[in-house]
Amino acid sequence: GRANSALPVGDPGRPLPEAIEQVVAFYTERDLPPQVDVPLPLASAVQRELLKAGWHEECAVRVQTVDLDQLIAATDAVGSLSAQPSPAALALIEGRRGPLPEAARHVLTAVPTLAFCEYADAGEPHGRAAGSAVGGDLLAMGRGSVTTAGHADGEGARWLGLFAIETVPAARRRGLAQRIVGQLARWGREHGATHAFLQVESTNEAAQALYAKLGFTTHHSYLRYRLR
Numbered sequence: 001g002r003a004n005s006a007l008p009v010g011d012p013g014r015p016l017p018e019a020i021e022q023v024v025a026f027y028t029e030r031d032l033p034p035q036v037d038v039p040l041p042l043a044s045a046v047q048r049e050l051l052k053a054g055w056h057e058e059c060a061v062r063v064q065t066v067d068l069d070q071l072i073a074a075t076d077a078v079g080s081l082s083a084q085p086s087p088a089a090l091a092l093i094e095g096r097r098g099p100l101p102e103a104a105r106h107v108l109t110a111v112p113t114l115a116f117c118e119y120a121d122a123g124e125p126h127g128r129a130a131g132s133a134v135g136g137d138l139l140a141m142g143r144g145s146v147t148t149a150g151h152a153d154g155e156g157a158r159w160l161g162l163f164a165i166e167t168v169p170a171a172r173r174r175g176l177a178q179r180i181v182g183q184l185a186r187w188g189r190e191h192g193a194t195h196a197f198l199q200v201e202s203t204n205e206a207a208q209a210l211y212a213k214l215g216f217t218t219h220h221s222y223l224r225y226r227l228r
Contacts, residue, residue, distance in 0.1 A: 003107045005037040005224060008046045016049045024227060034227040037061075039220055047223065055225040060202040064216040068160060068189055068196050074214045075182025076175070079119035079140070084109060088138035089118055092166050108164075113146040113191050117183045119176060140167040140176035144184035146191045160188030162198040165207075177210060 006026075012019035020036075027034040035058070038047045085093075085108065093108075094100055100108075121136040142165040149156040162184060167176050185196060198216065200207045 003104060004032060005035045007037050007039075008043045009039070016046060017053070020046075020049055020053055036225050037222050038225060039222040042220070047225075050225045053227075055227050058224045058226045060221060060223050061199050062202060062208070062218045062221050063197060063199050064211055065195055065197045065219045066215045066217070068185055068194050070215045071185045071196055072182065072189065074178075075185060076179045077183040077186055078176070078179040079117040079142075079183045081115045081117055081183070081187055083114055083116070085116045085141075085143070086118060086138070089116060089141045092138060092141055092168065093164055096166055108143065111145045111147070115144050115184060115187050117142045117144065117180050117187075119180060121171075138168070139171040140180050142166070142177075142180040142184050144188055146188055146193045157194055158192040160185065160191075160193040160196040162196060165198070177207075178214060181214065 006023050008019075014022075023036065024034045034055075036046070036050060036055070038050070040047065090100065090105070118138055118141045120138050143163045145161045145163075146158055147161065148158055162181060165177055165180060167174075188196065196216075197219070198211065200211060202208075202221070
C-alpha cells in the first residue's frame with residue numbers, strides 16, 4: 001500500500017533510470033516488492049521511465065479535498081473517538097486490506113494528532129473513549145489525523161486526513177460511513193483543521209459517489225506501479 005511505496009517528488013540528483021535502479025535495490029534488500037506511487041502530471045517523466053523498465057500499473061488513486069465547514073454541513077455525526085484502534089477495528093481493516101504486520105500497525109498510530117472513530121450495533125459506541133460504553137459488534141470505523149501543510153514561513157493550513165473509512169457488508173447503505181466522516185470532521189475542526197482530504201481508488205465507485213455527495217473534488221491523481 002501507500003506506506004510501502006516510493007514517492008517521486010523533486011529532483012533525484014541523478015538520471016531517472018539510475019534512480020529507479022536504486023529504488024529496486026532498496027526494496028530487494030528488504031525482500032519487498034518494488035512499488036512507486038506516481039503523482040500526475042507532476043511525475044510524468046517517472047511514469048515513462050517505469051514503463052520502459054517493465055513496471056506495470058497496479059491501481060489508480062484520486063486524492064480529493066473539501067472545505068471542512070462544507071463537509072460538516074453535509075454530514076451527521078456518530079461514533080466514539082479514541083487515540084488507539086480497538087482489536088475489532090484492526091480486524092475490520094485486515095478484512096479489507098489483508099494482514100497488518102507490526103510496522104503497518106505502527107504507521108496507523110505514529111502521528112501526534114490522531115483519532116479513531118468506531119460505531120457498533122444497537123446504537124452503542126464501540127471503543128475506549130472517555131464516557132462511552134462498549135457496545136456490540138463493530139459496524140463502521142474511520143481514522144482521522146490533523147497535520148499542517150508546510151510553508152517556508154513556518155505557517156500553513158491545518159488539514160484533516162481521512163483514512164480507513166470502513167463499513168461491514170451487512171451494515172452498508174445505512175449512512176454510517178458519512179456519519180463516521182462527520183464525527184471525524186467535527187473532531188478535526190476542534191483541532192484547528194480547515195480542510196479535509198482523502199484518497200480513493202478509481203474503481204471504488206460507491207465510495208466516489210459518497211464523497212462527491214459530501215462535496216469532495218479531485219485535487220490530483222496518482223498511479224501505483226509495481227515491477228513485474
